[in-house]
Amino acid sequence: NAGVTQTPKFQVLKTGQSMTLQCAQDMNHEYMSWYRQDPGMGLRLIHYSVGAGITDQGEVPNGYNVSRSTTEDFPLRLLSAAPSQTSVYFCASSPDRTGGAQYFGPGTRLTVL
């Protein structure tokens, strides 16, 4: 099992550019989520999904879109990047459909200039 994989590992964007962060898991988990981690703050939930075709907003959803067409994949789209979106992004999945104990990917470090 590869677990949760994320690409790219690093990305630099200019303000206003758009991009998609990729996330995949091979554990057949229904629950998947996206978090951002900023210095001095705990992990904050952006969006989550409880199964293919079902997504919902978390704590900090503005500026981000998600879709879930398969159980395995859960991409995160930045619509128009802003410097405030500079962060480390983690994708996670959970065998618990409510998203209890989660298994995290290695992260994507994003810088927006």
Added chain:
Amino acid sequence: EDQVTQSPEALRLQEGESSSLNCSYTVSGLRGLFWYRQDPGKGPEFLFTLYSAGEEKEKERLKATLTKKESFLHITAPKPEDSATYLCAVQANSGGYQKVTFGIGTKLQVIP
């Protein structure tokens, strides 16, 4: 509002020097409390889930305990490879989804 406070922010131990990390929480109806380990430049790694006061879980040199207001992660005779940031998170039985709130973490350094 759900809150998680971890202390200390940083802890430096000599190899073999046992200690405890604290996680205080405020939540309206606890569904679960989770401990994670995070190494620099990596994603959090799940360690334990605790569900009710009095519960304990162990893994190698780590032991997690839970009361109604806080959780402790006890580290017995730590080794340098235990150096990492340890995150605590709580899941509440409230809101439109079962929100998980993370603490900022305790950065542990174990000196040989």
